[in-house]
Amino acid sequence: MAIGGSGERAEKEHRPSPIDVHVGSRIRLRRTLLGMSQERLGEALGLTFQQIQKYERGVNRVGASRLFDLSRVLDVPISFFFDDMPGTVGGSQGFARRVAGFAEAQDGFQDDTLQRRETLELVRAYYRISDPAVRKRVFDLIKAMTPPE
Incomplete structure (x- = not known):
């Protein structure tokens, strides 16, 4: 050995x-x-x-x-x-340029929002609403309740 x-x-x-x-x-x-x-x-x-x-x-x-x-x-x-693959992962310069906006947005900022169970459950529940008009009203309500960016 x-x-x-x-x-x-x-x-x-x-x-x-x-x-x-x-x-x-x-x-x-x-x-x-x-x-x-x-x-x-x-x-x-x-x-x-x-x-x-x-x-x-x-x-x-x-x-x-x-x-x-x-x-x-x-x-x-x-x-x-x-x-959504960061440009630094793929290693290809062409690929890195295509996702540069994503990479810049993530630079120094770890946002795990899309990985949280709560987010996934919320999205699943939202898309189970079969009536598009009701779904739009729920969407508008959530947007109205959030502080401006």
Whole structure:
């Protein structure tokens, strides 16, 4: 067994890639917005809920065919999993320029609003309102109750 360097390499291999973490967080976001459990998503894909957990944490990398299956089950385009990715994560200058506005808005500011359970439950409840007129009135009410920006 060789000593020196191999331990560092093994440790680095087990550290999730920022891209895998981002894709996993988008899987979790969409699953939660749909009110779907990890178990139910796993069943739809022929996986265990533990495998779904690993995808959502970015521990396991999502392959192309699995990403395709996830997009079908979660009813989103494949690009959804890469939306809102900070430019520093992708590494591509062209990609970084396309998301520069997002990256600048996030610079030095950690806003976890979209990751909060309360936000996800509120959005889910809002979209369960079947009458568009009622939904618009609820939206207008919430806007009226918030302080101006």
